[in-house]
Amino acid sequence: MSVAILQQGDYLIASIQSDLNDKQVLELREELADLVGKSRVRGIVIDVAALDVIDSFVARSLRSIVQTAKLRGAETVIVGIQPDVAIAMVQFRLNLGQLRVTLDLDEALALLDRLTRRDAGDGR
Amino acid sequence: MAGEVRVAINADADLVDARAEGRAMAERLGFPRPDPTLIATAISEVARNIVVHVGRGEILLRPIEETNRFGLVVIARDEGAGIRDLEGALREEYSGRGGLGLGLSGARRLMDEFEIESTADTGTTVTMKKWRPRDELARLREERRRRE
Numbered sequence: 001m002s003v004a005i006l007q008q009g010d011y012l013i014a015s016i017q018s019d020l021n022d023k024q025v026l027e028l029r030e031e032l033a034d035l036v037g038k039s040r041v042r043g044i045v046i047d048v049a050a051l052d053v054i055d056s057f058v059a060r061s062l063r064s065i066v067q068t069a070k071l072r073g074a075e076t077v078i079v080g081i082q083p084d085v086a087i088a089m090v091q092f093r094l095n096l097g098q099l100r101v102t103l104d105l106d107e108a109l110a111l112l113d114r115l116t117r118r119d120a121g122d123g124r
Numbered sequence: 125m126a127g128e129v130r131v132a133i134n135a136d137a138d139l140v141d142a143r144a145e146g147r148a149m150a151e152r153l154g155f156p157r158p159d160p161t162l163i164a165t166a167i168s169e170v171a172r173n174i175v176v177h178v179g180r181g182e183i184l185l186r187p188i189e190e191t192n193r194f195g196l197v198v199i200a201r202d203e204g205a206g207i208r209d210l211e212g213a214l215r216e217e218y219s220g221r222g223g224l225g226l227g228l229s230g231a232r233r234l235m236d237e238f239e240i241e242s243t244a245d246t247g248t249t250v251t252m253k254k255w256r257p258r259d260e261l262a263r264l265r266e267e268r269r270r271r272e
Contacts (some may be wrong), residue, residue, distance in 0.1 A: 020144070022136035022172075052161065053143050055168040058226050084158035088165045092230040 043112035049080030170200035178204030
């Protein structure tokens, strides 16, 4: 399997295991949108450390995953963008939009804790 | 040509191979970080253009040698109907099917040279090059060896 998805409490953790083709990227979006409802999670972490290349399609797909999850009631944090990939994305001028990004899983979970607690607090 | 690698592009799964071959060749030739990643990303974009707009084509990867520098050439070739508005296709705001503009203009920024030829009869050929200065010590040693 190219993406391992496991649930930890209120969150889903999706670890991409290898370079993905376009079809697998789109499948990931559908699977996460389904799982958010089925598993009643409030947050998603997507680990992209295994991706050697993030091109315009993958960047667009990540944005689309984030927006889809949001409409299903979950926040998404991207974790583990490789240093060379980050440089390529900047030089490419890829638009990351409102992607939330952290360096590692612990930070991602802490960020989700903050995001989902605030959402629960004042109902915004 | 010696060292040339050809990757047939018929489906989006072929992009994974094209990226991996490009990265492998860049590393083999001695490109420093982050160049192999920049090259693989540019290959991904031009290969995707083939898949999205034409359906089939090929990527050729070729090492180039000059006295003071070495490089890698990426040629993306298809026999499709050509790109009608080339200038527009290279502008960032252009959004053809599948977002042609962002892909091509982004690939151009990742590489050192970028040329595109497109006609309705012969299809589209994108030629991109990435250069690196040759290591000066290695070059002098090689010259001396040649003289001896």
